[in-house]
Amino acid sequence: MTATKNILLVGVGGQGTITASKILSNGLVAHGYDVKMAEIHGMSQRGGAVVSQVRYGEKVHSPVIDEGEADIIIAFEMMEALRWLGHLKPEGKIVINNYKLPSVRINSGIDTYPRNVLERIRDKVHTTVIDASDMAEKLGNRKTMNVVLLGALIKSMALEDLPWENIIRDNVKEKFIDINIQALKAGMTAV
Amino acid sequence: MKKLLTGNEAVARGAYEAGIVYASAYPGTPSTEILENIALYKEDIIAQWAPNEKVALEAVIGASIAGGRVIASMKHVGVNVAADPLFTFAYTGVTGGAVLVTADEPGMHSSQNEQDNRYYAKFSKIPMLEPSNSQEAKDMVVEAIRISETFDSLVLLRMTTRICHSKTLVAFGEREEGVKQPYRKQLDKFDAVPSTARKLHAKVEKRLLDLEAFSNETPLNFIEWHDKKIGVIASGIAYEYAREVFGETVSYLKLGFTYPLPFKKIEAFAKEVSTLYVIEELEPFMEEQIKARGIECIGKAKLSNQGELSPQILRAALLGEKFEVIDYDRSDIVPRPPTLCAGCPHRGFFYELGKRKNIMINGDIGCYGLSGFEPLNAKDTTICMGASVSMAHGAQTIFNRYDENMRAVATIGDSTFFHTGMNSLLDVVYNRSNAITCILDNRITGMTGHQDHPGTGYTLQGMPTTIVEIPELVKALGVKHVRVINPNHLDEVNEAIDWALAIENEPSVIITRYPCALKKYSPQDLEEFGALDSQCVVDEETCIGCRKCIKTGCPALIWDPEKKKVSIDTNQCVGCQVCLQTCPVNAISVKGVSR
Ligand SMILES: Cc1ncc(C[n+]2csc(CCOP(=O)(O)OP(=O)(O)O)c2C)c(N)n1
Ligand code: SF4
Ligand code: SF4
Numbered sequence: 176m177t178a179t180k181n182i183l184l185v186g187v188g189g190q191g192t193i194t195a196s197k198i199l200s201n202g203l204v205a206h207g208y209d210v211k212m213a214e215i216h217g218m219s220q221r222g223g224a225v226v227s228q229v230r231y232g233e234k235v236h237s238p239v240i241d242e243g244e245a246d247i248i249i250a251f252e253m254m255e256a257l258r259w260l261g262h263l264k265p266e267g268k269i270v271i272n273n274y275k276l277p278s279v280r281i282n283s284g285i286d287t288y289p290r291n292v293l294e295r296i297r298d299k300v301h302t303t304v305i306d307a308s309d310m311a312e313k314l315g316n317r318k319t320m321n322v323v324l325l326g327a328l329i330k331s332m333a334l335e336d337l338p339w340e341n342i343i344r345d346n347v348k349e350k351f352i353d354i355n356i357q358a359l360k361a362g363m364t365a366v
Numbered sequence: 367m368k369k370l371l372t373g374n375e376a377v378a379r380g381a382y383e384a385g386i387v388y389a390s391a392y393p394g395t396p397s398t399e400i401l402e403n404i405a406l407y408k409e410d411i412i413a414q415w416a417p418n419e420k421v422a423l424e425a426v427i428g429a430s431i432a433g434g435r436v437i438a439s440m441k442h443v444g445v446n447v448a449a450d451p452l453f454t455f456a457y458t459g460v461t462g463g464a465v466l467v468t469a470d471e472p473g474m475h476s477s478q479n480e481q482d483n484r485y486y487a488k489f490s491k492i493p494m495l496e497p498s499n500s501q502e503a504k505d506m507v508v509e510a511i512r513i514s515e516t517f518d519s520l521v522l523l524r525m526t527t528r529i530c531h532s533k534t535l536v537a538f539g540e541r542e543e544g545v546k547q548p549y550r551k552q553l554d555k556f557d558a559v560p561s562t563a564r565k566l567h568a569k570v571e572k573r574l575l576d577l578e579a580f581s582n583e584t585p586l587n588f589i590e591w592h593d594k595k596i597g598v599i600a601s602g603i604a605y606e607y608a609r610e611v612f613g614e615t616v617s618y619l620k621l622g623f624t625y626p627l628p629f630k631k632i633e634a635f636a637k638e639v640s641t642l643y644v645i646e647e648l649e650p651f652m653e654e655q656i657k658a659r660g661i662e663c664i665g666k667a668k669l670s671n672q673g674e675l676s677p678q679i680l681r682a683a684l685l686g687e688k689f690e691v692i693d694y695d696r697s698d699i700v701p702r703p704p705t706l707c708a709g710c711p712h713r714g715f716f717y718e719l720g721k722r723k724n725i726m727i728n729g730d731i732g733c734y735g736l737s738g739f740e741p742l743n744a745k746d747t748t749i750c751m752g753a754s755v756s757m758a759h760g761a762q763t764i765f766n767r768y769d770e771n772m773r774a775v776a777t778i779g780d781s782t783f784f785h786t787g788m789n790s791l792l793d794v795v796y797n798r799s800n801a802i803t804c805i806l807d808n809r810i811t812g813m814t815g816h817q818d819h820p821g822t823g824y825t826l827q828g829m830p831t832t833i834v835e836i837p838e839l840v841k842a843l844g845v846k847h848v849r850v851i852n853p854n855h856l857d858e859v860n861e862a863i864d865w866a867l868a869i870e871n872e873p874s875v876i877i878t879r880y881p882c883a884l885k886k887y888s889p890q891d892l893e894e895f896g897a898l899d900s901q902c903v904v905d906e907e908t909c910i911g912c913r914k915c916i917k918t919g920c921p922a923l924i925w926d927p928e929k930k931k932v933s934i935d936t937n938q939c940v941g942c943q944v945c946l947q948t949c950p951v952n953a954i955s956v957k958g959v960s961r
Contacts, residue, residue, distance in 0.1 A: 212533040237610040238532035241678035243689040279921040286700040
């Protein structure tokens with residue numbers, strides 16, 4: 176097996192980063208990897224920035240990913256992509272959902288949303304932008320946006336040979352299985 | 367098969383496997399999910415929320431003395447609340463095995479301080495275990511029960527946020543049904559009067575020597591020999607970080623049993639290595655003790671005692687390594703601070719309270735603590751749970767003493783009032799205070815993720831129970847002036863504040879009563895408050911762009927800087943109608959929705 180890989184999933188409370196990283200981690204475990212996953216709970220639930228860190232390999236010690244260490248970042252929201260960009264290895268990849276979620280302070284006119292986010296990131300690293308929110312909407316359930324992004328991640332990390340359909344079956348509610356499998360496939364073909 | 371579990375889920379599994387039959391706790395990040403997961407073993411373990419941590423530990427102490435295996439869990443500051451019974455239970459010892467879990471928070475992700483609770487083990491003279499991952503967390507609960515029953519002592523299991531909330535692989539074991547010890551009255555053990563306590567103290571000192579011998583022998587403390595130029599002593603998450611950074615290039619003394627320290631092992635290890643590092647998060651708990659034995663080592667000279675450690679911090683501090691980081695402009699990235707949810711019942715109350723002059727608002731701990739930020743600006747202080755009421759009393763006493771035109775107000779949540787606020791209100795009544803107490807009853811423990819409490823009518827394991835009514839309770843404590851209001855009705859809020867300010871010589875209590883917007887309504891809630899079946903909409907034509915509604919801070923209100931109009935996010939709005947009442951041109955109206 177290879178050296179430990181580091182994946183960062185970043186977004187805003189309520190976007191489903193935690194479910195996506197749970198499906199991902201369980202898939203990696205079923206494949207025989209050692210996996211550690213870190214999340215910070217607590218205040219972040221109240222509309223704050225959230226980050227899930229997944230590390231996998233033959234033997235993983237630390238559960239955390241520092242600046243300059245991520246092989247890939249999956250950003251569920253554009254400003255969060257910019258916030259966490261420093262965590263990426265300079266040769267790492269970033270997959271960004273083409274979606275803006277202004278903070279409360281931006282909505283109330285106290286702060287302003289950063290400009291030209293995608294251009295600024297493209298300037299620095301290997302960047303893929305996908306319309307995961309639109310794609311999920313088209314599939315008929317915008318909440319599956321997280322699984323579309325998970326599909327993109329899986330493809331980008333060359334993990335598509337794992338039995339993801341079964342893993343989804345084991346990790347989501349019965350009535351959402353089919354739509355999530357479709358979302359995953361859509362995400363895989365988007366990158 | 368192995369499963370990914372958080373450290374908290376693993377402790378719960380450990381409690382099951384250890385044959386524990388009774389568990390009690392009060393919620394607090396990062397410990398909350400320990401009891402929530404224990405509660406799932408309904409057939410085997412009785413799990414209960416206590417009103418505070420002292421009560422939780424005392425209930426567990428009684429259960430242990432009666433002969434059951436027990437566990438109590440709490441966040442680091444919770445142990446301060448439970449410290450009184452802790453220190454004497456440390457003297458008496460146990461009947462059924464007893465574990466106290468402390469979940470510390472280096473980095474203070476959601477806490478008011480970052481105290482290092484390892485000192486509680488040394489201070490109260492009880493053994494301590496520190497897991498480095500979820501497997502160890504589970505196994506150590508089982509081991510802790512064994513140690514507790516062998517050495518006749520409460521055992522401290524010390525976790526930190528990264529252990530509590532990281533998922534790592536765990537292999538399961540079977541439940542070991544403990545033998546129920548018969549209850550025996552033992553005055554010479556459990557009746558800690560001075561004459562007995564003196565004898566018990568002598569026993570505790572002897573127990574510490576036995577425990578140190580155990581610490582030297584137990585495989586929980588083990589040496590991993592590699593190159594001997596550098597030796598590392600580490601425990602908890604710091605061990606995993608060290609392992610990540612140094613791999614197999616240095617030797618390790620990995621400590622899982624960290625009080626009393628295994629000095630024989632430490633001496634033997636130190637002798638063999640040229641440079642000895644002690645790597646620990648927060649305070650130099652081990653380093654100080656190791657140095658006191660005359661063993662040279664390097665620790666806090668290179669590593670901070672503030673915040674969390676990380677592999678990168680170790681690399682920079684101990685190896686002088688720098689990481690290549692993408693250089694980019696971060697200047698316009700704005701924060702996403704936590705805010706009161708859309709439709710939070712605290713909003714209306716603070717919207718009005720924040721406008722008042724000549725008042726000092728003593729805040730407390732809970733979602734309502736978010737009132738301190740823009741745009742509500744309705745808070746002056748935070749210290750600890752329950753403190754708002756007693757602090758308001760103290761502050762009002764000084765304002766009165768110096769004839770200052772100031773009123774002290776306390777704002778406290780329902781769960782926090784049951785926790786320790788009740789005692790403080792007694793102080794207000796007893797000492798003839800005119801401090802104003804506002805109890806923000808949202809019918810649940812909101813901040814920590816919606817736990818039931820004595821006012822909700824349900825126990826942790828889902829049994830219906832007596833609802834303790836706060837207005838009755840407050841009156842029973844001796845308060846004569848009590849008002850219950852709906853905080854979403856701004857007129858009612860204003861009237862109540864005026865009413866309380868006009869009561870100049872006696873205590874007054876305002877109780878706001880409306881469920882948390884994220885609460886799953888109980889049948890009683892549905893009957894009292896009705897279902898959430900409406901939302902608000904802004905009529906774009908009528909809206910004059912004055913942004914008065916935005917001053918409520920509701921995250922569902924969206925300001926469009928181009929159009930200069932406000933709109934309402936239908937994903938978030940729950941129709942509380944607070945914004946509607948602030949609009950000077952009636953641009954906001956209500957519409958029914960089905961959910
Ligand atoms: C001694 C102590 N125990 C536990 C906590 C964790 N804690 C923070 S806020 C809170 C609950 C607050 O609930 P409530 O008073 O009902 O207010 P709400 O969040 O619902 O507004 C708890 C348990 C703490 N900070 N200190
Ligand atoms: S969880 Fe409940 S109490 Fe807390 S901010 Fe949200 S609505 Fe308010
Ligand atoms: S009614 Fe107004 S204040 Fe209440 S949740 Fe909806 S937008 Fe927010």
